[in-house]
Amino acid sequence: MGRITRIAFFLIWLIPFQGKAQGVIQWASKLDFQYNQFGDVEYSGNEALGEPNAKPYGSINPRAFRMLKEASFGTLVVTFANPQAINHLIVIESHLPGRITEIALIDTKEKKNVIHKANSNAVNEPYRALLIPVPTTNYLVRKIEININSISAPGWTQIDAVGICQADVKAIAKELSRFGDFDLDVEVTFFSEKKNLGKNINTNFVETKPIISPDGKTLYFHRQNYPDNVKGEKDDQDIYISKLEASNWSKAVNAGSPFNDKYPNGIGSVTPDGNTAILLNAYDEKGNISPGVSYSKRLRNGWSAPKKLEIKNFSNDSDYQDFYLANNGRVLISAIHRKDSYGDQDLYVSFAVGQNQWSEPINMGPILNTSRPEFSPFLAADNKTLYFASEGHKGQGGSDIYYAKRLDETWKNWTKPKNLGTAVNSKDWDAYYAISAAGDLAYFVSTQGAMGGSRDIYSISLPSEFKPExxxxxxxxxxxxxxxxxxxxxxxxxxxxxxxxxxxxxxxxxxxxxxxxxxxxxxxxxxxxxxxxxxxxxxxxxxxxxxxxxxxxxxxxxxIEVGQTVVLNNVYFEQGKSILLTDSYPELDRLATLMKENATMTIELGGHTDNQGIGKSNLELSEQRVQVVKQFLVSKGVESKRVSTKAYGGIRPIAPNTNEEGRAKNRRVDMTIISF
The missing domain is CATH 2.60.40.10 (Immunoglobulins)
Incomplete structure (x- = not known):
């Protein structure tokens, strides 16, 4: 699933059989070319053939390839005995991983296809199994070319084995367990290039913070110092909106009042229903702002004036702030700086505790946060996958985009943040990543290739391995x-x-x-x-x-008027009996509350069955069931005389009795208002 997964392995001693495919993985069998090997026998390119065997992993070993110098370039080209279509490539980096900068697949016609590019970076693990997913090839892979650069990250980097396969991650992990206890590092690999959203969205001015609606059809974003801002080019930032029309984005328009005013304006998120917007800054009744966040509700003719979100003991010591409201409307993630921050902006979480009342921000912990800024949080629709930007985790440039998976309900326990790689991140500034509910497209901001050297919004297709749940x-x-x-x-x-x-x-x-x-x-x-x-x-x-x-x-x-009938959808009984199931209590509690709030209302409870079985028995069962429902309401304080009952058996179906789905709808209790 595109993350580092710690797998507990049992160590099984094997006799290496060089060149023969074992299980789902085929290991390289022949050295085609090497450059800059340390020795002709030990540490040579030939030591990268066959199954992994450079134990103990994490230390220099003569049974793995290494280069002549700690800071140098190296190349390996290895051949496979049985050319095959693949969807994964495995490289066992047995010592000081992270220095592989390019990998190419070579088919039976000697055509080279580059499938992986990366900057040379030391990683925290002493060794790893690097797993690179690719779209299942429509050609047979015969060779793999691996290029290494340890100049910018010096060290005795080593490669022990190279494998190819057509299998899922679970099967690969199971097979690797035969060779040792690995960190299986699934590389983030995008199979398409990022696409500039074009002149209807991007300008020579800075565009930033894309927010995409769950259905992927509305894009909100910010423009900085643009002539059409409320105060023109002197206006630091306004919110703009574009609609997807026949696969093209419409010309973006200024969102207008009350979203935009004389202050720098920003949008943190929009709820899935499109009816609530989370806005940067805490607004008071006079429209003045302070650090914090506000919300605006959709009205019949526009939007309500922003109203401050009441967050307990909120404070922010940074000049910058970011907020994202989860799709469930119950979790608010902030990028702010507080006394317990690890450095600059950190990621915090607050929870809804009442009507417009939020708990004090909780630091989301050192797995996500560093001594440098973490910002632009985006929580995917699965409520588990978090995307954010950071200047503190090792990356491609000044600011990179990462993702991590939430592991429990503490909101502090996460998988190790994963860099989204060179298809998204550049050596420049990259941030503000968002995806639709479908998880098919991602939107983000980059300076690389932007119009007029500014910042633009891009999109990129997500491979299935890295979509949220x-x-x-x-x-x-x-x-x-x-x-x-x-x-x-x-x-x-x-x-x-x-x-x-x-x-x-x-x-x-x-x-x-x-x-x-x-x-x-x-x-x-x-x-x-x-x-x-x-x-x-x-x-x-x-x-x-x-x-x-x-x-x-x-x-x-x-x-609520005389003659209206409502089906009580969630009233359940034991099969063939009149014993009320506890799952029915919430529905009946609400009905009791409605009766008490409307003290003059009287109702009839109607009992219904399907047409299966004996009619007389069905009539008796339906009568028994509505009596049980009446007794429940009376036990909650509803006067008995306000509730009458009627058994209908199977004579009033609301759906065909020809299939189980229809019969299930007909087995019901409903409520009809008799007087009000």
Missing amino acids: PVLLVKGRVLDQKTNLAIEAEIIISSLPEGNEEGVANSAPYSGEFQLVLPQGKNYSLRASAPGYVSVEQNLKLEHIDEYKEIEQTLYLAP
Whole structure:
């Protein structure tokens, strides 16, 4: 998955059989060319053939290739006995890794294909297995050329073995376990070149901080000192917006008030529903600013004035600040400088603890943070993959983009940050990385090749190995069940069966449209609520999804008026019995609350079954079940006389009984408002 994975290996002693493929990996069998080897036998290019054998790894060993001098250039070209198509290349760097600067595949026609370029850098590991993914080749690989440069990072770098294969990372790791305890370092390799987004987005002025909507169709970004800014070229920074139209970005326009004013303006993130924007600076009621962050809500005719996010004990000792709100609306990541920072800007996390109330920022720890600035955080839709820029981790230039994976709920335990490589990072300044929910395209800022020597926004296709975990993008509308008109509603996202709140979304006031992102691995409920309406809940099962998906979901709200009927979607019983399951309690608790808030309302509970079985038995079962629901409401303080019951058995289906999906919908309890 494009990260350094620590794998516990059992050491198995083997008799090396040079040149013969073992398992999924084929090891090089013949030396075609070498340059600058230390010796003709020991330390020679021939020692890079066959299976790994330069034990103990991490120390100088005559059974591995090394160059004549600690600071020099070297080349190896090795041949494979059985040319094959591949999707991975493995290089065992048995001592002082990180000095390989270029690797090329050579096919059976001697055509060379460069698949890896990097700067020469010492890495922290004393040895490693460097794994480089490539798109499965449509040619047979016969040779591998490896170029080494230890001049800028002197040391006795050594290569013990070179392998090729067509297999997944798990199978490769399993086979490598036969040779020792390796850090399997999966190289970040992009198979396409970065693309400048063109003149509708980029100018000779600085463009920075791209924020892409989850569906990939709206781009927000900043322009600095641009003539169309509110104060013209004297205006440090304004927010601009562009729309994707027929595969092309529209000409970017100034976002206008209230996003942009006389101050330097910036946008940290936009919620998946597109209805809340996180803005740099803390605004007061008069529009004055101070260090911090604010939010703005979409209205029927524009956006609300920015309102300060209330973060406990917030402070920032840096002149710079960055913020990103996670898609679930419950996690806020900051790039600020505080007393417990490791150096300059550090990455911090705060959690929602109430309505516009946030916990004190917590430093995200030394795995991510260094003595130099870390900034431009972006948390992918999976809520685990974090992209950020750093000047402190070893990279290609002044500022590089990295990513790391969250390992637990402390938000301090991460995989080692991984540099995104030379396809994204240059020797200049690179930062502000963002991706859509689908994870197919990334957007970032670079000075390399920018118009007028400024900074431009680029995009690049992500290889599958480095996409975040797949998510579900839910698009839909909230509508009035009676009139079919749009409703502005709050949508609460909860995990099932625990009932823990996982996030909040809002439907647009003018269209009822909403959009939200759900990570895999859980089942969820969506509950829409609005004043004057009965809340409804829909369940979504996401325990097992293996690719990004988009679905449409319409949520209907029933107005609180006589004659309206609402299906209680999440009321469950033991199969064939009237024993209420605990998963039903949240739904029935909400109904009890609704009854108590509307003291004059009376309802009928209707019990329904499918058409399977004996009609009389179905009628009895449905009567027993609605009686159990009534007893629950009474136990919560609802007067018994306000709740009547009616058993319908299978005579009122709402879906065909010809399949299990339809029959499941027909087995239900609903609520009809009798008087109000």
